[in-house]
Amino acid sequence: xxxxxxxxxxxxxxxxxxxxxxxxxxxxxxQLKDKGxxxxxxxxxxxxxxxxxxxxxxxxxxPSTTDQVFTSSMATAxxxxxxxxxxxxxxxxxxxxxxxLEDADxxxxxxxxxxxxxxxxxxxxxxxxxxxxxxxxxxATFVATNGDVALPTERGFLPGAGSLISVLSVTTGVEPTFxxxxxxxxxxxxxxxxxxxxxxxxxxGDNYATDILAGINAGIDSLLVHxxxxxxxxxxxxxxxxxxxxxxxxxxxxxx
Amino acid sequence: xxxxxxxxxxxxxxxxxxxxxxxxxxxxxxQLKDKGxxxxxxxxxxxxxxxxxxxxxxxxxxPSTTDQVFTSSMATAxxxxxxxxxxxxxxxxxxxxxxxLEDADxxxxxxxxxxxxxxxxxxxxxxxxxxxxxxxxxxATFVATNGDVALPTERGFLPGAGSLISVLSVTTGVEPTFxxxxxxxxxxxxxxxxxxxxxxxxxxGDNYATDILAGINAGIDSLLVHxxxxxxxxxxxxxxxxxxxxxxxxxxxxxx
Numbered sequence: 001x002x003x004x005x006x007x008x009x010x011x012x013x014x015x016x017x018x019x020x021x022x023x024x025x026x027x028x029x030x031q032l033k034d035k036g037x038x039x040x041x042x043x044x045x046x047x048x049x050x051x052x053x054x055x056x057x058x059x060x061x062x063p064s065t066t067d068q069v070f071t072s073s074m075a076t077a078x079x080x081x082x083x084x085x086x087x088x089x090x091x092x093x094x095x096x097x098x099x100x101l102e103d104a105d106x107x108x109x110x111x112x113x114x115x116x117x118x119x120x121x122x123x124x125x126x127x128x129x130x131x132x133x134x135x136x137x138x139x140a141t142f143v144a145t146n147g148d149v150a151l152p153t154e155r156g157f158l159p160g161a162g163s164l165i166s167v168l169s170v171t172t173g174v175e176p177t178f179x180x181x182x183x184x185x186x187x188x189x190x191x192x193x194x195x196x197x198x199x200x201x202x203x204x205g206d207n208y209a210t211d212i213l214a215g216i217n218a219g220i221d222s223l224l225v226h227x228x229x230x231x232x233x234x235x236x237x238x239x240x241x242x243x244x245x246x247x248x249x250x251x252x253x254x255x256x
Numbered sequence: 257x258x259x260x261x262x263x264x265x266x267x268x269x270x271x272x273x274x275x276x277x278x279x280x281x282x283x284x285x286x287q288l289k290d291k292g293x294x295x296x297x298x299x300x301x302x303x304x305x306x307x308x309x310x311x312x313x314x315x316x317x318x319p320s321t322t323d324q325v326f327t328s329s330m331a332t333a334x335x336x337x338x339x340x341x342x343x344x345x346x347x348x349x350x351x352x353x354x355x356x357l358e359d360a361d362x363x364x365x366x367x368x369x370x371x372x373x374x375x376x377x378x379x380x381x382x383x384x385x386x387x388x389x390x391x392x393x394x395x396a397t398f399v400a401t402n403g404d405v406a407l408p409t410e411r412g413f414l415p416g417a418g419s420l421i422s423v424l425s426v427t428t429g430v431e432p433t434f435x436x437x438x439x440x441x442x443x444x445x446x447x448x449x450x451x452x453x454x455x456x457x458x459x460x461g462d463n464y465a466t467d468i469l470a471g472i473n474a475g476i477d478s479l480l481v482h483x484x485x486x487x488x489x490x491x492x493x494x495x496x497x498x499x500x501x502x503x504x505x506x507x508x509x510x511x512x
Contacts, residue, residue, distance in 0.1 A: 122382040129380075130414045137412060149427050156393060158386045163427035171405050171419035 002221065003255045006196025007032060007039040008187065010205030011053070013228020015041070018154065021060035022227050028249035033063045035254060040194045042187075042203075044180040044210060046073040046119030046145035046161065047094035067193075072145040072180035073097040073119060075189045077104035079179055080115050080143065088112065090135045092128045092168075093119035097145065111135070118168060118176070119145035120161040129167050136172045146180030148210070181205075182213030187220065204249075206230060212242045225249055258477065259511045262452025263288060263295040264443065266461030267309070269484020271297070274410070277316035278483050284505035289319045291510060296450045298443075298459075300436040300466060302329040302375030302401035302417065303350035323449075328401040328436035329356035329375060331445045335435055336362060336371050336399065344368065346391045348384045348424075349375035353401065367391070374424060374432070375401035376417040385423050392428045402436025404466070437461075438469030443476065460505075462486060468498045481505055 009015065015025045032039045041064065043053065050069035057064040073093065077100040080087050089106050090113035091097050097119045101108060113135040121128070136142050147162035169175050179185045191201060198220045205211020206228025215222030224230060224242035227249075235245065246252060265271060271281045288295045297320065299309065306325035313320040329349065333356040336343050345362050346369035347353050353375045357364060369391040377384070392398050403418035425431050435441045447457060454476045461467020462484025471478030480486060480498035483505075491501065502508060 124380070124382050124385075126378040126380050126415070129420075130411070133406075133415050134412050150389075155386070156390050157427070159382070159389050159423050159427040163423045164385075166422040166426045167415050167419045170422045171413070171415040 003200075004202040004221070005037060005200040006191075006194045006202070007037060008042045008190055008194065008201060008203045008215075008220075009039055010181075010207065010211045011041055011043045011045070012152075013206035014204060014211070014225060015057070015062055016060060017228065021062065022248075024248040024250040025225075025227070026061050028252065028254075029062050029064075031254050035256060037254070038194050038196060039068065040190055041069045042181070042190050042214075043069070044072045044146040044148055044161075044186075046071060046076070046097050046100075046180070047122070048096045049099045050074065052096075070186075070190050070193055071096055071100065072186060073100035074103075075186040076117055076119070076143060076145045076179045077101050077106060078189050079185055080104070080106060080117070083141075084114055087114040089115045089117055090131060090140065091117045091119075092124070092132050093117065093121050093145065094123065112138070113140045115143055116140045116168070117143045117145070118161070118165050120148075120151065121164060124164055129171075132168045133171050136168060136174050142168065142172070142174050142176040144176035144178050147178045148180075181210040182217055184214065184218035187214050187218035191218075191220075202243075208234065208238060208242070215242070216240055223252065259456075260458040260477070261293060261456040262447075262450045262458070263293060264298045264446055264450065264457060264459045264471075264476075265295055266437075266463065266467045267297050267299045267301070267313075268408075269462035270460060270467070270481060271313070271318055272316060273484065277318070278504075280504040280506040281481075281483070282317050284508065284510075285318050285320075287510050291512060293510070294450050294452060295324065296446055297325045298437070298446050298470075299325070300328045300402040300404055300417075300442075302327060302332070302353050302356075302436070303378070304352045305355045306330065308352075326442075326446050326449055327352055327356065328442060329353040330359075331442040332373055332375070332399060332401045332435045333357050333360035333362060334445050335433075335441055336360070336373070339397075340370060343370040345371045345373055346387060346396065347373045347375075348380070348388050349373065349377050349401065350379065368394070369396045371399055372396045372424070373399045373401070374417070374421050376404075376407065377420060380420055385427075388424045389427050392424060392430050398424065398428070398430050398432040400432035400434050403434045404436075437466040438473055440470065440474035443470050443474035447474075447476075458499075464490065464494060464498070471498070472496060479508065
Protein backbone atom coordinates (compact mmCIF):
# COMPACT_ATOMS: atom_id res chain seq x y z
CA UNK A 1 0.00 0.00 0.00
CA UNK A 2 1.25 3.41 -1.00
CA UNK A 3 1.73 6.19 1.52
CA UNK A 4 -0.62 9.08 0.81
CA UNK A 5 -0.04 12.61 2.04
CA UNK A 6 -3.41 14.17 1.12
CA UNK A 7 -7.01 12.96 1.26
CA UNK A 8 -10.16 13.97 -0.63
CA UNK A 9 -13.13 12.63 1.29
CA UNK A 10 -16.74 12.31 0.17
CA UNK A 11 -19.42 13.11 2.76
CA UNK A 12 -22.85 11.42 2.46
CA UNK A 13 -22.41 7.64 2.66
CA UNK A 14 -18.75 8.02 3.64
CA UNK A 15 -18.60 10.26 6.74
CA UNK A 16 -22.30 10.24 7.62
CA UNK A 17 -25.59 8.88 6.36
CA UNK A 18 -28.10 11.73 6.38
CA UNK A 19 -28.07 12.87 10.01
CA UNK A 20 -26.19 9.79 11.38
CA UNK A 21 -22.40 9.89 11.66
CA UNK A 22 -20.36 6.83 10.63
CA UNK A 23 -18.17 6.10 13.68
CA UNK A 24 -15.25 4.57 11.78
CA UNK A 25 -15.08 7.66 9.58
CA UNK A 26 -15.08 10.00 12.58
CA UNK A 27 -12.10 8.09 14.06
CA UNK A 28 -10.35 8.10 10.67
CA UNK A 29 -10.63 11.86 10.21
CA UNK A 30 -9.48 12.49 13.80
CA GLN A 31 -6.36 10.43 13.05
CA LEU A 32 -5.69 12.45 9.89
CA LYS A 33 -5.92 15.62 11.93
CA ASP A 34 -3.73 14.29 14.75
CA LYS A 35 -1.07 13.18 12.28
CA GLY A 36 -1.20 16.46 10.40
CA UNK A 37 -2.28 15.17 6.97
CA UNK A 38 -4.17 17.65 4.83
CA UNK A 39 -7.73 16.58 3.96
CA UNK A 40 -10.63 18.16 2.14
CA UNK A 41 -14.29 17.12 2.13
CA UNK A 42 -15.48 16.97 -1.45
CA UNK A 43 -19.26 17.05 -2.00
CA UNK A 44 -21.55 17.29 -5.00
CA UNK A 45 -24.13 18.99 -2.75
CA UNK A 46 -24.39 22.46 -4.26
CA UNK A 47 -27.06 23.77 -1.89
CA UNK A 48 -25.07 24.40 1.29
CA UNK A 49 -22.41 26.94 2.20
CA UNK A 50 -19.15 25.29 3.39
CA UNK A 51 -19.57 26.86 6.85
CA UNK A 52 -22.91 25.02 7.27
CA UNK A 53 -21.29 21.75 6.22
CA UNK A 54 -18.35 22.29 8.56
CA UNK A 55 -20.73 23.07 11.46
CA UNK A 56 -22.60 19.82 10.85
CA UNK A 57 -19.33 17.86 10.77
CA UNK A 58 -18.03 19.41 13.98
CA UNK A 59 -21.34 18.63 15.72
CA UNK A 60 -20.79 14.99 14.73
CA UNK A 61 -17.27 15.09 16.17
CA UNK A 62 -15.57 15.24 12.77
CA PRO A 63 -12.83 17.87 13.01
CA SER A 64 -13.21 20.35 10.17
CA THR A 65 -12.94 24.03 9.28
CA THR A 66 -14.86 25.92 6.60
CA ASP A 67 -11.70 25.81 4.46
CA GLN A 68 -11.76 22.02 4.52
CA VAL A 69 -15.10 21.78 2.71
CA PHE A 70 -15.21 22.00 -1.07
CA THR A 71 -18.63 21.90 -2.74
CA SER A 72 -19.62 21.53 -6.39
CA SER A 73 -20.89 25.13 -6.21
CA MET A 74 -17.43 26.34 -5.15
CA ALA A 75 -15.76 24.29 -7.91
CA THR A 76 -18.24 25.77 -10.40
CA ALA A 77 -17.55 29.35 -9.27
CA UNK A 78 -13.77 28.74 -9.43
CA UNK A 79 -14.13 27.21 -12.89
CA UNK A 80 -16.05 30.21 -14.26
CA UNK A 81 -13.62 32.63 -12.58
CA UNK A 82 -10.74 30.88 -14.35
CA UNK A 83 -12.53 30.92 -17.72
CA UNK A 84 -13.74 34.54 -17.58
CA UNK A 85 -12.86 36.59 -14.45
CA UNK A 86 -15.48 39.27 -15.16
CA UNK A 87 -18.25 36.92 -16.19
CA UNK A 88 -21.90 37.81 -15.61
CA UNK A 89 -23.76 34.78 -14.30
CA UNK A 90 -27.43 33.79 -14.14
CA UNK A 91 -27.73 31.13 -11.43
CA UNK A 92 -30.52 28.61 -10.87
CA UNK A 93 -29.81 27.03 -7.51
CA UNK A 94 -29.93 27.43 -3.74
CA UNK A 95 -28.01 29.46 -1.15
CA UNK A 96 -24.80 27.43 -1.59
CA UNK A 97 -24.59 28.30 -5.28
CA UNK A 98 -25.43 31.98 -4.89
CA UNK A 99 -22.92 32.41 -2.05
CA UNK A 100 -20.16 30.57 -3.94
CA LEU A 101 -20.62 32.90 -6.93
CA GLU A 102 -20.59 35.95 -4.64
CA ASP A 103 -17.52 34.64 -2.78
CA ALA A 104 -15.78 34.42 -6.18
CA ASP A 105 -16.77 38.04 -6.98
CA UNK A 106 -18.85 37.06 -9.97
CA UNK A 107 -21.65 39.40 -11.03
CA UNK A 108 -25.14 37.90 -10.77
CA UNK A 109 -27.58 39.03 -13.49
CA UNK A 110 -31.02 38.13 -14.83
CA UNK A 111 -30.36 38.98 -18.49
CA UNK A 112 -27.40 39.13 -20.87
CA UNK A 113 -25.56 36.50 -18.84
CA UNK A 114 -22.24 35.07 -20.04
CA UNK A 115 -22.95 31.91 -18.06
CA UNK A 116 -26.08 30.10 -16.92
CA UNK A 117 -25.19 27.96 -13.90
CA UNK A 118 -27.60 25.39 -12.60
CA UNK A 119 -27.58 23.13 -9.56
CA UNK A 120 -30.16 21.47 -7.34
CA UNK A 121 -32.92 23.97 -6.58
CA UNK A 122 -35.75 22.88 -4.32
CA UNK A 123 -37.35 26.30 -4.83
CA UNK A 124 -37.38 25.85 -8.61
CA UNK A 125 -40.16 27.58 -10.54
CA UNK A 126 -41.11 28.20 -14.15
CA UNK A 127 -39.77 31.76 -14.26
CA UNK A 128 -36.27 30.65 -13.20
CA UNK A 129 -36.30 27.97 -15.89
CA UNK A 130 -37.63 30.47 -18.45
CA UNK A 131 -34.82 32.94 -17.71
CA UNK A 132 -32.25 30.16 -17.85
CA UNK A 133 -33.55 29.05 -21.25
CA UNK A 134 -33.67 32.60 -22.64
CA UNK A 135 -30.08 33.31 -21.52
CA UNK A 136 -28.76 30.06 -23.05
CA UNK A 137 -30.63 30.71 -26.30
CA UNK A 138 -29.09 34.20 -26.33
CA UNK A 139 -25.62 32.63 -26.20
CA ALA A 140 -24.74 32.13 -22.52
CA THR A 141 -22.44 29.18 -21.74
CA PHE A 142 -24.30 26.48 -19.81
CA VAL A 143 -22.58 25.03 -16.73
CA ALA A 144 -24.03 22.54 -14.22
CA THR A 145 -22.77 21.94 -10.68
CA ASN A 146 -23.38 18.19 -10.86
CA GLY A 147 -25.28 15.56 -12.76
CA ASP A 148 -26.77 13.40 -9.97
CA VAL A 149 -30.20 12.47 -11.28
CA ALA A 150 -31.67 11.39 -7.93
CA LEU A 151 -31.53 12.78 -4.42
CA PRO A 152 -31.71 10.15 -1.66
CA THR A 153 -34.04 11.30 1.16
CA GLU A 154 -36.06 9.65 3.91
CA ARG A 155 -39.09 9.93 1.53
CA GLY A 156 -37.26 8.02 -1.21
CA PHE A 157 -35.34 9.17 -4.28
CA LEU A 158 -36.41 12.68 -5.30
CA PRO A 159 -35.31 14.60 -8.41
CA GLY A 160 -31.62 15.53 -8.26
CA ALA A 161 -29.70 18.33 -9.93
CA GLY A 162 -29.16 16.31 -13.11
CA SER A 163 -32.86 15.80 -13.71
CA LEU A 164 -33.80 19.46 -13.10
CA ILE A 165 -30.93 20.53 -15.39
CA SER A 166 -32.43 18.41 -18.19
CA VAL A 167 -35.25 20.99 -18.53
CA LEU A 168 -32.74 23.52 -19.86
CA SER A 169 -30.72 21.05 -21.95
CA VAL A 170 -33.85 19.55 -23.55
CA THR A 171 -35.53 22.89 -24.30
CA THR A 172 -32.38 24.58 -25.70
CA GLY A 173 -30.60 21.58 -27.21
CA VAL A 174 -27.43 22.70 -25.38
CA GLU A 175 -25.68 20.22 -23.07
CA PRO A 176 -24.01 21.80 -20.02
CA THR A 177 -20.42 21.38 -18.87
CA PHE A 178 -20.72 19.37 -15.65
CA UNK A 179 -18.32 20.31 -12.85
CA UNK A 180 -18.98 17.92 -9.92
CA UNK A 181 -17.97 14.28 -9.44
CA UNK A 182 -17.42 12.12 -11.56
CA UNK A 183 -15.90 14.93 -13.65
CA UNK A 184 -12.21 15.61 -13.15
CA UNK A 185 -12.81 19.38 -12.96
CA UNK A 186 -13.87 19.35 -9.30
CA UNK A 187 -10.92 17.08 -8.39
CA UNK A 188 -8.46 19.32 -10.21
CA UNK A 189 -9.81 22.34 -8.31
CA UNK A 190 -9.71 20.43 -5.02
CA UNK A 191 -6.07 19.40 -5.50
CA UNK A 192 -5.14 23.08 -5.88
CA UNK A 193 -6.91 23.84 -2.59
CA UNK A 194 -5.40 20.83 -0.80
CA UNK A 195 -1.89 21.56 -2.10
CA UNK A 196 -0.84 17.94 -2.64
CA UNK A 197 0.17 16.27 -5.92
CA UNK A 198 -1.93 13.75 -7.85
CA UNK A 199 0.55 11.05 -7.00
CA UNK A 200 0.32 11.48 -3.22
CA UNK A 201 -3.46 12.07 -2.95
CA UNK A 202 -6.22 9.52 -2.32
CA UNK A 203 -9.90 9.98 -3.22
CA UNK A 204 -12.19 8.27 -0.67
CA GLY A 205 -15.89 7.61 -1.20
CA ASP A 206 -18.81 5.17 -1.10
CA ASN A 207 -20.21 5.77 -4.58
CA TYR A 208 -18.43 4.22 -7.56
CA ALA A 209 -20.30 6.28 -10.15
CA THR A 210 -19.35 9.62 -8.61
CA ASP A 211 -16.45 9.39 -6.10
CA ILE A 212 -14.39 6.58 -7.58
CA LEU A 213 -14.91 7.61 -11.21
CA ALA A 214 -13.91 11.16 -10.25
CA GLY A 215 -10.61 9.75 -8.93
CA ILE A 216 -10.11 7.61 -12.02
CA ASN A 217 -11.01 10.49 -14.38
CA ALA A 218 -8.60 12.83 -12.56
CA GLY A 219 -5.81 10.23 -12.52
CA ILE A 220 -5.55 9.79 -8.74
CA ASP A 221 -5.82 6.65 -6.62
CA SER A 222 -9.20 5.82 -5.10
CA LEU A 223 -10.54 4.02 -2.05
CA LEU A 224 -14.08 2.65 -2.11
CA VAL A 225 -15.65 2.15 1.31
CA HIS A 226 -18.78 -0.03 1.52
CA UNK A 227 -20.72 2.19 3.93
CA UNK A 228 -23.03 3.75 1.36
CA UNK A 229 -24.22 3.33 -2.21
CA UNK A 230 -21.95 0.85 -4.00
CA UNK A 231 -22.13 -2.78 -2.86
CA UNK A 232 -19.63 -5.63 -3.35
CA UNK A 233 -22.17 -7.13 -5.77
CA UNK A 234 -22.22 -3.88 -7.82
CA UNK A 235 -18.45 -3.94 -8.03
CA UNK A 236 -18.32 -7.41 -9.59
CA UNK A 237 -19.64 -6.12 -12.91
CA UNK A 238 -17.34 -3.10 -13.02
CA UNK A 239 -14.18 -3.36 -15.14
CA UNK A 240 -12.25 -0.33 -13.99
CA UNK A 241 -11.90 -1.07 -10.27
CA UNK A 242 -11.07 1.35 -7.43
CA UNK A 243 -7.41 1.19 -6.32
CA UNK A 244 -8.57 -0.16 -2.92
CA UNK A 245 -11.85 -1.45 -1.48
CA UNK A 246 -12.69 -1.80 2.23
CA UNK A 247 -15.78 -2.38 4.36
CA UNK A 248 -15.22 0.53 6.76
CA UNK A 249 -12.54 3.15 7.27
CA UNK A 250 -11.44 1.27 10.43
CA UNK A 251 -9.60 -1.07 8.04
CA UNK A 252 -7.41 1.69 6.66
CA UNK A 253 -4.04 2.27 8.31
CA UNK A 254 -2.73 5.80 8.20
CA UNK A 255 1.08 5.96 8.06
CA UNK A 256 2.91 8.21 10.47
CA UNK B 257 -57.86 16.30 -55.04
CA UNK B 258 -59.88 14.01 -52.87
CA UNK B 259 -63.15 15.10 -51.32
CA UNK B 260 -62.90 15.15 -47.52
CA UNK B 261 -65.89 14.99 -45.21
CA UNK B 262 -64.18 15.74 -41.87
CA UNK B 263 -61.41 18.14 -40.80
CA UNK B 264 -58.96 18.11 -37.88
CA UNK B 265 -57.54 21.61 -37.56
CA UNK B 266 -54.52 22.77 -35.56
CA UNK B 267 -54.84 26.13 -33.79
CA UNK B 268 -51.66 28.18 -33.14
CA UNK B 269 -49.98 28.98 -36.46
CA UNK B 270 -52.97 27.66 -38.40
CA UNK B 271 -56.07 29.53 -37.18
CA UNK B 272 -54.32 32.27 -35.21
CA UNK B 273 -50.85 33.39 -34.21
CA UNK B 274 -50.89 34.12 -30.49
CA UNK B 275 -53.62 36.74 -30.18
CA UNK B 276 -53.90 37.53 -33.94
CA UNK B 277 -56.41 35.67 -36.09
CA UNK B 278 -55.38 34.43 -39.55
CA UNK B 279 -58.08 35.83 -41.87
CA UNK B 280 -57.92 33.05 -44.49
CA UNK B 281 -58.44 30.48 -41.75
CA UNK B 282 -61.46 32.33 -40.35
CA UNK B 283 -63.07 32.32 -43.82
CA UNK B 284 -62.18 28.65 -44.29
CA UNK B 285 -63.80 27.55 -41.02
CA UNK B 286 -66.91 29.64 -41.75
CA GLN B 287 -67.25 27.79 -45.07
CA LEU B 288 -66.92 24.44 -43.32
CA LYS B 289 -69.71 25.44 -40.97
CA ASP B 290 -71.92 26.80 -43.75
CA LYS B 291 -71.52 23.62 -45.78
CA GLY B 292 -72.11 21.42 -42.74
CA UNK B 293 -68.80 19.56 -42.65
CA UNK B 294 -67.75 18.33 -39.20
CA UNK B 295 -64.52 19.83 -37.90
CA UNK B 296 -62.57 19.60 -34.67
CA UNK B 297 -59.78 21.86 -33.42
CA UNK B 298 -56.89 19.68 -32.28
CA UNK B 299 -54.35 21.30 -29.96
CA UNK B 300 -51.34 20.09 -27.97
CA UNK B 301 -52.00 22.92 -25.49
CA UNK B 302 -52.88 21.04 -22.31
CA UNK B 303 -53.33 24.09 -20.09
CA UNK B 304 -56.72 25.40 -21.24
CA UNK B 305 -60.25 24.06 -20.88
CA UNK B 306 -62.02 23.62 -24.26
CA UNK B 307 -64.61 26.24 -23.29
CA UNK B 308 -61.81 28.84 -22.92
CA UNK B 309 -60.41 27.88 -26.32
CA UNK B 310 -63.84 28.02 -27.93
CA UNK B 311 -64.50 31.47 -26.40
CA UNK B 312 -61.23 32.77 -27.84
CA UNK B 313 -62.10 31.36 -31.29
CA UNK B 314 -65.60 32.86 -31.29
CA UNK B 315 -64.17 36.25 -30.31
CA UNK B 316 -61.95 36.02 -33.39
CA UNK B 317 -64.97 35.21 -35.55
CA UNK B 318 -64.11 31.51 -35.88
CA PRO B 319 -67.36 29.58 -35.37
CA SER B 320 -66.84 26.93 -32.70
CA THR B 321 -68.49 25.21 -29.76
CA THR B 322 -66.81 23.68 -26.71
CA ASP B 323 -67.44 20.26 -28.27
CA GLN B 324 -65.37 21.24 -31.30
CA VAL B 325 -62.16 21.67 -29.29
CA PHE B 326 -60.03 18.65 -28.46
CA THR B 327 -56.93 19.22 -26.30
CA SER B 328 -54.03 16.92 -25.46
CA SER B 329 -55.34 16.92 -21.88
CA MET B 330 -58.70 15.57 -23.05
CA ALA B 331 -57.00 12.94 -25.22
CA THR B 332 -54.88 11.95 -22.20
CA ALA B 333 -57.90 11.64 -19.91
CA UNK B 334 -59.78 9.58 -22.56
CA UNK B 335 -56.72 7.36 -23.02
CA UNK B 336 -56.42 6.62 -19.29
CA UNK B 337 -60.17 6.05 -19.00
CA UNK B 338 -59.95 3.46 -21.78
CA UNK B 339 -56.96 1.73 -20.19
CA UNK B 340 -58.28 1.67 -16.62
CA UNK B 341 -61.73 3.20 -15.96
CA UNK B 342 -61.20 3.45 -12.18
CA UNK B 343 -57.63 4.71 -12.34
CA UNK B 344 -56.24 6.96 -9.61
CA UNK B 345 -54.21 9.74 -11.19
CA UNK B 346 -51.54 12.11 -9.90
CA UNK B 347 -51.47 15.08 -12.32
CA UNK B 348 -48.71 17.65 -12.81
CA UNK B 349 -50.21 20.32 -15.02
CA UNK B 350 -52.50 23.32 -15.23
CA UNK B 351 -56.27 23.87 -15.10
CA UNK B 352 -56.86 22.23 -18.50
CA UNK B 353 -55.35 18.95 -17.35
CA UNK B 354 -57.08 18.86 -13.97
CA UNK B 355 -60.47 19.65 -15.52
CA UNK B 356 -60.06 17.06 -18.27
CA LEU B 357 -59.33 14.37 -15.66
CA GLU B 358 -62.34 15.46 -13.60
CA ASP B 359 -64.57 15.59 -16.71
CA ALA B 360 -63.54 11.96 -17.34
CA ASP B 361 -64.46 11.02 -13.74
CA UNK B 362 -60.93 9.98 -12.86
CA UNK B 363 -59.91 10.13 -9.20
CA UNK B 364 -57.11 12.59 -8.45
CA UNK B 365 -54.69 11.49 -5.71
CA UNK B 366 -51.33 12.51 -4.25
CA UNK B 367 -50.09 9.02 -3.36
CA UNK B 368 -50.59 5.45 -4.57
CA UNK B 369 -51.45 6.68 -8.05
CA UNK B 370 -51.99 4.23 -10.92
CA UNK B 371 -50.98 6.95 -13.36
CA UNK B 372 -48.75 10.01 -13.22
CA UNK B 373 -49.85 12.45 -15.92
CA UNK B 374 -47.72 15.43 -16.80
CA UNK B 375 -48.23 18.38 -19.11
CA UNK B 376 -47.03 21.96 -19.31
CA UNK B 377 -47.16 23.50 -15.84
CA UNK B 378 -46.15 27.12 -15.45
CA UNK B 379 -46.76 26.78 -11.71
CA UNK B 380 -44.31 23.87 -11.46
CA UNK B 381 -42.47 23.44 -8.16
CA UNK B 382 -40.15 20.91 -6.55
CA UNK B 383 -42.86 19.25 -4.44
CA UNK B 384 -44.98 18.45 -7.52
CA UNK B 385 -41.95 16.93 -9.23
CA UNK B 386 -41.03 15.03 -6.05
CA UNK B 387 -44.52 13.50 -5.78
CA UNK B 388 -44.47 12.63 -9.48
CA UNK B 389 -41.12 10.87 -9.09
CA UNK B 390 -42.20 8.98 -5.95
CA UNK B 391 -45.41 7.75 -7.60
CA UNK B 392 -43.57 6.57 -10.73
CA UNK B 393 -40.90 4.83 -8.63
CA UNK B 394 -43.74 3.15 -6.70
CA UNK B 395 -45.07 1.72 -9.98
CA ALA B 396 -47.44 4.31 -11.46
CA THR B 397 -47.67 4.36 -15.27
CA PHE B 398 -46.18 7.56 -16.68
CA VAL B 399 -48.19 9.43 -19.32
CA ALA B 400 -47.39 12.82 -20.88
CA THR B 401 -49.87 15.10 -22.65
CA ASN B 402 -47.35 16.19 -25.30
CA GLY B 403 -43.65 16.30 -25.99
CA ASP B 404 -43.17 19.86 -27.33
CA VAL B 405 -39.80 20.92 -25.89
CA ALA B 406 -40.24 24.66 -26.44
CA LEU B 407 -43.12 27.09 -25.98
CA PRO B 408 -43.16 30.03 -28.42
CA THR B 409 -43.99 33.30 -26.61
CA GLU B 410 -43.42 37.00 -27.20
CA ARG B 411 -40.37 36.68 -24.85
CA GLY B 412 -38.88 33.92 -27.01
CA PHE B 413 -38.89 30.14 -26.70
CA LEU B 414 -39.59 29.09 -23.11
CA PRO B 415 -39.53 25.54 -21.71
CA GLY B 416 -42.37 23.41 -23.11
CA ALA B 417 -44.11 20.36 -21.68
CA GLY B 418 -41.50 17.98 -23.11
CA SER B 419 -38.62 19.65 -21.31
CA LEU B 420 -40.41 19.79 -17.94
CA ILE B 421 -41.42 16.14 -18.36
CA SER B 422 -37.75 15.20 -18.75
CA VAL B 423 -37.24 15.87 -15.01
CA LEU B 424 -39.39 12.84 -14.21
CA SER B 425 -38.06 10.63 -17.02
CA VAL B 426 -34.42 11.41 -16.17
CA THR B 427 -34.81 10.95 -12.41
CA THR B 428 -36.83 7.71 -12.63
CA GLY B 429 -35.40 6.21 -15.82
CA VAL B 430 -38.99 5.69 -17.04
CA GLU B 431 -40.03 7.16 -20.41
CA PRO B 432 -43.66 8.33 -20.57
CA THR B 433 -46.27 7.38 -23.15
CA PHE B 434 -46.85 10.60 -25.11
CA UNK B 435 -50.43 11.32 -26.18
CA UNK B 436 -50.39 14.59 -28.16
CA UNK B 437 -49.32 15.27 -31.76
CA UNK B 438 -47.25 13.79 -33.47
CA UNK B 439 -48.49 10.61 -31.74
CA UNK B 440 -51.38 8.82 -33.41
CA UNK B 441 -53.18 8.41 -30.05
CA UNK B 442 -54.65 11.94 -30.06
CA UNK B 443 -55.72 11.60 -33.72
CA UNK B 444 -57.39 8.24 -33.04
CA UNK B 445 -59.32 9.80 -30.14
CA UNK B 446 -60.23 12.85 -32.26
CA UNK B 447 -61.59 10.69 -35.09
CA UNK B 448 -63.95 9.01 -32.61
CA UNK B 449 -65.21 12.42 -31.50
CA UNK B 450 -65.51 13.75 -35.06
CA UNK B 451 -67.28 10.60 -36.29
CA UNK B 452 -65.62 10.43 -39.72
CA UNK B 453 -63.43 7.64 -41.11
CA UNK B 454 -59.66 7.83 -41.64
CA UNK B 455 -60.18 7.79 -45.35
CA UNK B 456 -62.46 10.85 -45.48
CA UNK B 457 -60.65 13.00 -42.87
CA UNK B 458 -57.93 15.63 -43.44
CA UNK B 459 -55.43 16.84 -40.82
CA UNK B 460 -54.59 20.54 -41.31
CA GLY B 461 -51.69 22.31 -39.61
CA ASP B 462 -48.63 24.57 -39.92
CA ASN B 463 -46.10 22.40 -38.08
CA TYR B 464 -44.62 19.42 -39.87
CA ALA B 465 -43.12 17.88 -36.72
CA THR B 466 -46.41 17.80 -34.83
CA ASP B 467 -49.49 18.27 -37.09
CA ILE B 468 -48.36 16.61 -40.29
CA LEU B 469 -46.50 13.76 -38.60
CA ALA B 470 -49.61 13.14 -36.47
CA GLY B 471 -51.59 12.71 -39.70
CA ILE B 472 -48.93 10.46 -41.21
CA ASN B 473 -48.61 8.38 -38.01
CA ALA B 474 -52.38 7.96 -37.80
CA GLY B 475 -52.68 7.08 -41.48
CA ILE B 476 -54.78 10.05 -42.60
CA ASP B 477 -54.12 12.64 -45.30
CA SER B 478 -52.49 15.91 -44.28
CA LEU B 479 -52.47 19.52 -45.44
CA LEU B 480 -49.53 21.75 -44.51
CA VAL B 481 -50.29 25.47 -44.54
CA HIS B 482 -47.33 27.88 -44.54
CA UNK B 483 -48.76 30.35 -42.02
CA UNK B 484 -46.72 29.21 -39.02
CA UNK B 485 -43.71 27.09 -38.11
CA UNK B 486 -42.70 24.99 -41.13
CA UNK B 487 -41.27 26.86 -44.14
CA UNK B 488 -40.94 25.77 -47.78
CA UNK B 489 -37.20 25.59 -47.15
CA UNK B 490 -37.74 23.21 -44.19
CA UNK B 491 -39.89 20.97 -46.35
CA UNK B 492 -37.17 20.47 -48.98
CA UNK B 493 -35.14 18.23 -46.67
CA UNK B 494 -38.13 16.17 -45.53
CA UNK B 495 -38.67 12.79 -47.22
CA UNK B 496 -42.15 11.94 -46.06
CA UNK B 497 -44.14 14.90 -47.45
CA UNK B 498 -47.59 16.16 -46.44
CA UNK B 499 -50.35 15.05 -48.84
CA UNK B 500 -50.88 18.74 -49.78
CA UNK B 501 -49.02 22.00 -49.18
CA UNK B 502 -50.46 25.50 -49.55
CA UNK B 503 -49.51 29.07 -48.59
CA UNK B 504 -52.83 29.99 -46.95
CA UNK B 505 -56.19 28.30 -46.47
CA UNK B 506 -57.65 30.67 -49.12
CA UNK B 507 -56.12 28.28 -51.67
CA UNK B 508 -58.14 25.31 -50.49
CA UNK B 509 -61.46 24.63 -52.22
CA UNK B 510 -64.12 22.99 -50.11
CA UNK B 511 -66.41 20.77 -52.14
CA UNK B 512 -70.15 21.11 -51.75
